[in-house]
Amino acid sequence: MAATLLDVAPGGRLTLDGTTRNAAGTGVPVQLGLDELGTALHEVTFVVVDLETTGGSPTGSEITEIGAVKVRGGEVLGEFQTLVNPGVAVPPMITVLTGITTAMVMAAPPVTEVLPAFLEFAGLDRGSVLVAHNARFDVGFLRHATERMGLPWPRPEVVDTVALARRVVTRDEAPNHKLSTLAGLFATAVTPDHRALHDARATVDVLHALLGRLAPLGVTHLEDLRTAADPVPSGRRRKAGMADGLPSGPGVYQFLGPRGEVLYVGTAVDLRRRVRQYFTAAEKRARIGEMLDIATAVRPIPCATALEAQVRELRLIAELDPPYNRRSRRPDRRPWLRLTDEAFPRLSVVRRLPAAELGSAIGPFHSRGAATAALEALQEAVALRRCSPRLPVRPSPTAAACALAEMGRCGAPCTGGQDRAAYEVALAPARGALGTELDPVVEVLRARLSALAAQQRYEEAATERDRLRALVQGARRAQRLRPLVTTPELLAARRADDGGWELVLVRYGRLAGAAVSPARTDPTPVMDALRATAEEVAAPDHACGAAPVEETELLAGWLEQDGVRLVEVAEGGLPLAWPVRGAARHVVPGRP
Template sequence: MGLPDHLDLDVHTSTTGPTGTVVPARIDGAADPAALGTQLSFDAIGDAGFDPLLFETTFVIVDLETTGGSAATDRITEIGAVKVRGGEILGELATLVDPGRAIPQHIVALTGITEAMVYRAPRIDEVLPAFLEFAHGCVLVAHNAGFDMSFLRAAAAELGHPWTFRRVLCTVKLARRVLTRDEAPTVKLSALARHFAVATTPTHRALDDARATVEVMHALFERVGNLGVHSYRELIDFLPGLSTAQRAKRQMTDHLPTRPGVYLFRGPSGEVLYVGTAVDLRRRARQYFTGSETRARMREMVTLAVSIDHVECAHRLEAGVRELRLLAAHAPAYNRRSKSPHRGWWVCLTEEPFPRLKVSQNPTTVAVGPIRVRGDAAAVADLIAAVTRLRSCTRRLSSSAAHTCTVTADGRRPVGGCHAASDTPVDAGGYTPAVERAAALMTGGDDGPLRTVLDRLQSLASAEMFETAARLRDRLAVTLAGLERCQRLTALCRISELVAARPDGSGGWELAVIRHGRLASAGVATRGVAPMQVAQSLTLAAETVVPGPGPLRGAAAEEAALVYAWLVTPGSRIVCSTAPFMLPVAAAARWGDWRETVATAHARSRELVALAG
């Protein structure tokens, strides 16, 4: 049985017209896809490679009357909405709304809506669901859209309704883009209605103003059509005032697939200008040629670019790793981060008869890092040396020598003196326990020495030496952060091979082969494909990884961190591993609650400073 030639559908909730009479909001004419089924979202349309023309797009033009100008404190008194497609009105919705509060006299004078008119009108909790259903799947349009959308979003949030409208068109912005100042000194709705000689006169009543906005919108569409703008996506690109040359460069993205991967913008000589990752390569690259890209640096890069290369990847993890490696290989001028994957400072336990801690960019076997700021690394080294009694003097000592830094007459360490100072010389054998304590602390074998810092903090607080206590607290927090990150990554990088899987959200599995913290192979077992067979194939084809020096076995910290985050995401599973994936029993991760307390204290301090300022 086919569809009827004419449909007359009543909205479930009655609506009130401008005069207070009940008017059914109905849809006349051709069947509305939004009413009969599920309309494709713009993301889905983009994924399908279809850019809807303006006359194929369904718009809902909405206008509100309110008790004032603040969505936080004022309320809606009237909603008017018109649904149109292809120049044809598909339906209208209009209703007064009881705001539940008094309407100011100047608002009554402006709109003519009195408290007597809204006394028996429905509340917003009755009206909003009908509007959301009426507008579902459409592009919302309003004159000065920021005002109307702020009230609708606030009402939806207050009532617990999800706000799903990601596409909003403002006719004020469109008019200012299309019309010159000489042609339209002001873009008020009443002025534009006179300029285009529309049939409906704006009256500061919701439905009348929505109807007038429909005619203004269509008149503006005629103007942009003459400029070569025919689809909704082209209209969005047109609004920010992009140059014709910049819009024309969008064709560089036509060959890109709609798959995860890495994209590379190249300059006139083939040099790599910028590297980025995307879940959908084509869609992400096209955003650089639209109004959504507002960064001046990126617009400059797009102006220089002549082509876009890409590397398809199995999933996000592989794309992220490939990006890091390409950044390190090319050091693109327009990327701000990750150009030096091995950059950072390490707190290293030296390999000599009387080991000490030093800050270096080259890690030793026992080290903590990498730490971005050298000053933080120096603070970590000083705190670890202090709590483990490692020497902080820099003299070279042979195995037969003795450490002779001494304490003061009252038995205290001199100010700025060696942390291993004692009243008697110490030979290499007597110094060994301090080295073992430091190594155990740095590798997660024993965090007992750090607990002495908590006792010191308590003593300082009891003595009301709050500034000194705060400085010590911050040094401990920095130390714990460096220890925790290094111990987590070290636990991963010591495993010679680990195969893991993670659900892809479509019934399949993302798979990764990880060797010494580096991604060696990646793939996907789609729904219906045996994942173990794919995992075995990936393992056989994985690249060989030779471990290097240092706690991370030569892996770049950023890559290891990316892999670690993927592994510990809920849903990830270890398929097989040559060694357990675990942290030491006394790892700094045990201090997570204390660090969170410190972070909360810092946030509160910033709030108080802001309030005081």
């Protein structure tokens, strides 16, 4: 399939009443265009681009479609659209999202043919400004493909409509700044649907609307647009002196209010540099900007290591509940997925799990919705009963089977269709998934997902994809944390940048102590002192361990780093290893 250049004849000029007049003179309501925003912007050629790809990273994924619209002064000068043969199969989840299949791109030209044509159309080396929604994604793919072909990247001016939207679209108007949300807010002529040209056309309308809102704020020239998304109020800049005198090492910082109250708690590997960043254009969060406007001082808490600082941050947030930190209000009450304890068990979501059941449940999940999605995924893969009453070993003579039994999705133990032995056979894959054997369930769910995609039942496939992801993530978290929360004591070391050792003592998933052994010295005395002075931690009675899940996950991440050495592991816990057929092998690299 050759790339197509769709030259659009003039006739879409915006009038002062905010309507577009075509050759017939009819008017279509649109947002005010670039004509009304100032001479400089009126003269700028914007090339609005959108890409569809096989994944989220330009180093491991390929472009499958390019769509672009060239506009100047509110007029569309031309459009560019083509599918691209990525040279690899399109993943089912991408097909679910975009509707682009492997068969659709097989006859398309490769990126080596498409990219030069796009660059010529865009004229990026002739002063055109590149526009995209979440520009880092699209520009990253274009630049990577250009450099891989040995072509010079033209280094164009880039405008990100996400960044502009954050400046002028409030949370009261829209819950987020996704393209679909902004398209609905501004009533774009084209509804974005994850196809490149449609999304690019919608982005054009969003761009015009955003520029219309920026004009009263003084954004009338291209030079204004370069800094429109990164304004720093002068009063906030003057507070940058709060960072003066702070230590340069790792630690926790607290922003204090007028009465000395803690407004916000954060962590840093370099306290002085991190706090100074809050008073630059790098800080874009609206709620943090509000916090900075009322903050009067910064209190540092130096720490021996970055890991200790991260743990202290979590504990201080839980203790102080600062108004500008976002966190789970009940991290110790996160849901788990388990089987009920009865003659014919069923899947159940519970808020608290005894420590004794840790090996036969998955979680904790970040929300009940995620736990329910995982439950539904497991129910799709395993024919278990879904009714809530406790069933007797011997069925009642008056019991009647439900619709699921008639559909073959349940063996009907309620009516004697299955005895306990037969039900236990059907139950085995679910027990395995809740333990360490996730492979059989994942294979069933992936086959169902592929079948739905092949039938173009994309909405159902998207639902099944999300359920599968919730199941895998919950199982991965459980399998990752079980060894830590069951181990009475673990001492680990990591070589520091200066040649010394960072030492960490973990008890039942809780950081009991941390220390640093200087370079060129025997770390043994420091380790002995660490054991003697570390926090005493009792064996927990619940499955989350002796610390909130976030803290245990921080420790797990630290232990999984290259160069970490296990110095001593007390007996009594599970092996520090991933199950061979567990969830980790089904997690896409780079995704949580």
